[in-house]
Amino acid sequence: MNTDPEGRGYVEAARRANREALEAMGVAPFGYRFRRTHFAEDALNAYQDTMGDRGPEVTVAGRLVSWRSTGKTTFGHLEDRSGRVQLYFRRDTLGDAFQVVEHLDLDDHIGVTGPLFRTRTGEVTVRVEQLELLAKSLKPLPRGKVQQAEDGVHHFGGLTDPETRYRQRYADLAVHPETREVFVLRARLIRFLRRFLDDRGFLEVETPILQPLYGGASARPFVTHHNALDMPLYLRIADELYLKRLIVGGLERVYEIGHDFRNEGMDRTHNPEFTMLECYQAYADYTDMMDLVEAMVSGAVEECTGGLTLERHGVTLDFTPPWPRVSFVAGVEAQSGLDVRTASEVEMRERLIEAGVDREEAETYAGGKLLDEMFKRFLEHRVVQPTFVIDYPKALSPLAKVHRQDPALTERFELLIQGRELANAFSELNDPDDQRSRFEEQRQQQVAGDEEAQPYDQDYVRALEYGMPPTGGMGLGVDRLVMVIAGLDSIRDAILFPAMRKES
DSSP, rough: OOOOOOOOHHHHHHHHHHHHHHHTTTOSSSSSSHHHSHHHHHHHHHHHHHHGGGGEEEEEEEEEEEEEEEEEEEEEEETTTHHHEEEEHHHHHGGHHHHHHTOOOOOEEEEEEEEEEOTSSOEEEEOOOOOEEEESSSSSOOOOOEEEEEEEEEOOOOOSSSHHHTTTHHHHHHHHHHHHHHHHHHHHHHHHHHHHHHHHHHHHOOOEEEEEOOOSSSSSOEHHHHHEEEEEEEEEOSSHHHHHHHHHHTEEEEEEEEEEEEEOOBBBBBBBEEEEEEEETTOHHHHHHHHHHHHHHHHHHHHHSSSSSSEEETTTOOSSSOEEEEEEHHHHHHHSSTTTTTOOOOHHHHHHHHHHHOOOHTTTOHHHHHHHHHHHHTGGOOOOOSEEEEBBGGGGGGGGGGGOOTTTBBBBEEEEEEEEEEEEEEEBOOHHHHHHHHHHHHHHHHHHOOTOOOOOOOHHHHHHHHHOOOEEEEEEEEHHHHHHHHHSSSSGGGGSSSOOOOOO
């Protein structure tokens, strides 16, 4: 086994020399297939102490993650998706095949066959009788070093820079089992979400990602061009308007889990490509969607963690239903002293400036943008426990029905956890004339310079004119839910390949 006394250049040269030596021996450095009988965890469980020095024979395959040689014998550990198992190689057992062992490197993929036994130190081990090289590692993984001390395990070096971990996710996954566990949890969560909705009669559908007109949210789109049609197309910013077209068509409960794309800034809760779950239910309103979200998210937390409380960043989050419901207007007023329904824009700007917003920036806020900044500055970050913020101002909700008790508001809620929006839902606007008027207002905001205002979608208005029943709709950020359940600080930790700047 080669070591690294002079740096990575030496190591890579030595690994390529090992490859050449193996090829000269007639050993293919990259195999085609391999049949294994056990994963590492299954092999460990197959051995019983009553079996003595020759337990059941197993065939395992994986990556070499540790190695120590004493000449005629060699010990190593093989790692697969289930864990690790120790391997024991003896020259007198393998014969000429031991020459292959002498040219193995850390991180090589190998397959081995042999009986299980327990070493003097008590570790269940495979006594290797057959060996096959499956893939030669020509570049060492950045594992770093592990040191056991009285106060615990300490890690030194290795792949620690977050930017490198995101850019080289393949290496991050290979050397950090905890990273792999995040994405195992993510897959488990998505399976639960599908099962939850399927069991309630929702139909999973697919809607266009490339759209002739974007809509369903306030965001800037990514724009591309279709050569054959000679027209611009947009990557969808939301699934909403197409899913509601399906409600018009008689598919009364629909959902989609897919990627949306927004040409916006990046921070710890925003990535330009992200995963959303959107679902729509005919003959329901936003109170029904609150019940649905409450059951879905609390069920997901319990499914993935085994309980309804999570310790996150020094706070115990309690997902036990029912969750608090806080009025948008009352919540903002409690912290700012202003009722956003009756306060003037001048008063709201002055209050934002008093709260620390730059005056020049505050002067640019108007309409829905001003209300949104009031919400962010005075209420959003104060919400820690799972909480529904309900009844948003009309200017912030161009696709939601007017509130039954207050025409200045809409029947809309957002689910907030630790200051982050996790879900957004409406009693969906189904009056085509009202929707047309809202689109006109959005168009005026767009002309005034609001790049996130929604465009006028005439086809969607036409669909509503055919008649859409009362409908409750909801969008849930899957990546953000993964962040909450796994205790992650950045959305990039919840996405396998997040957006990155071009590598220099």
